[in-house]
Amino acid sequence: MISVSGIRGIFGTDLTPENLTRFTAAYGTWLKGGSVVLGRDSRTTGSICEDIVASTLASVGCDVIKAGIVPTPTVAMGVLKHQAAGGIIISASHNPAEWNALKLLNAKSEFLDADEGQQMLDIADSGEFAYQPYNKIGTVSTDKELLDYHIQKILDLPYIDTNTIAAKNFSVAVDAVNGAGSEAIPALLSKLGVQTIHTIHCTPNGLFPHNPEPLPEHLQEICELVQNSNADLGVVTDPDADRLALTDENGNLFGEEYTQAAAFDFILSKKAGSCATNLSSSRVVDDVARTHGQSCHRSAVGEINVVKTMQQFDAVIGGEGNGGVISPDLHYGRDSLFGVAVILQLLAEREVSASEYRGSLPDYYMSKNKIQLADLGKKADDVLEMIRNHFSSLNPNTIDGVKIDFAEGWVHLRKSNTEPIIRIYSEGRSPEAAEGFAKKIIGLVQP
Helix, strand or coil: CEECCEEEEEECCCECHHHHHHHHHHHHHHHCCEEEEEEECCCCCHHHHHHHHHHHHHHCCEEEEEEEECCHHHHHHHHHHCCCCEEEEECCCCCCCCEEEEEEECCCCCECCHHHHHHHHHHHHHCCCCCCCCCCCCCEEECCCHHHHHHHHHHCCCCCCHHHHHHCCCEEEEECCCCCHHHHHHHHHHHHCCCEEEEECCCCCCCCCCCCCCCHHHCHHHHHHHHHHCCCEEEEECCCCCCEEEECCCCCECCHHHHHHHHHHHHHHHCCCCEEEECCCCCHHHHHHHHCCCCEEEECCCHHHHHHHHHHHCCCEEEECCCEEECCCCCCCECHHHHHHHHHHHHHHHCCCHHHHHHCCCCCEEEEEEEEHHHHCCCHHHHHHHHHHHCHHHCCECCCCEEEEECCEEEEEEECCCCCEEEEEEEECCHHHHHHHHHHHHHHHCC
């Protein structure tokens, strides 16, 4: 799967050493040299990919700074620390263990935008790479302190007080799915003053014990661990530790949409400014923003799109409803370590349990459906245009598909880039209401 944001595939099938070399050479050529911070998650193919990527970058004149197995946000922090030309994370995020990928950062430690990504892909297609002679190849070095640097930058934030957190004597349970958060999250918790840390699946060997996407159906073990250990909070990260899911002290899932909402609530209580998220994120963040007299701006789906909207409106916090929290105080990327710190600070300052805090937020429910275009004999653009026209009086948002906001909920339609389908995301104040909004749309398309 080739996109402007990265290269992803099943290792040995479509993500081959040849493909890794080609796209890495294209990226290094696009950078025109300079240093590149290179990190990876714990997948068993990561070491092979790391060797190929590092050698290829050096062959086109880039100096490589290897960080080893670290979270994606740690690589982003490394780009800023070293004032590097870019960064590469070898990780297929929440995909199963047989997958791997290249995630590409620019000199601002942001994922490549559409123009930057297309320039890199054009170089890959042309095959015109800037391979250097023997006396001009790049160097390869190692930064073993990058995770410590990342954690210290979080501790240095003016609104994070380790004494306040330590005084609460929190007990925290962690499931890092044997990924890049396996050592990073416990290390952060310890530095924050958490004395009691219970861990499962925190051996960074890339052998995922369950589906690595932090969705409710995959998280029964952390819920049981929290209950059995009497923990105050459960923390779950995906393989590259940029997404964060939580459970309360009763072992009930917080909901990834509410990870974002809690982070927004905390930061907006500390800093004046707006927030930003994507069109498919829950309306709860709008409610949170209003309580602080602020606006929540919406972007097209995709992390870099949220980042661009944050920058446009000078937002003080941003994120996505999949548990991704973005703080410009650190870097413009999703950061589960930052999310953990602000959640603990919020609970400590407000002297509430996780369940009490979650109960203070309004409940919303989402539904996900799809329309099979092949069964209808219709084109995606025609369907989206019909829906837009039907609800024209509600001024649909069309920056990414079509989103219709109703008084009690919303529906967002997006066409798939890989399948002949239209995805339908809907939200309401009850599961039935959310499903009802989706059925209304499906009924218009499939009368």
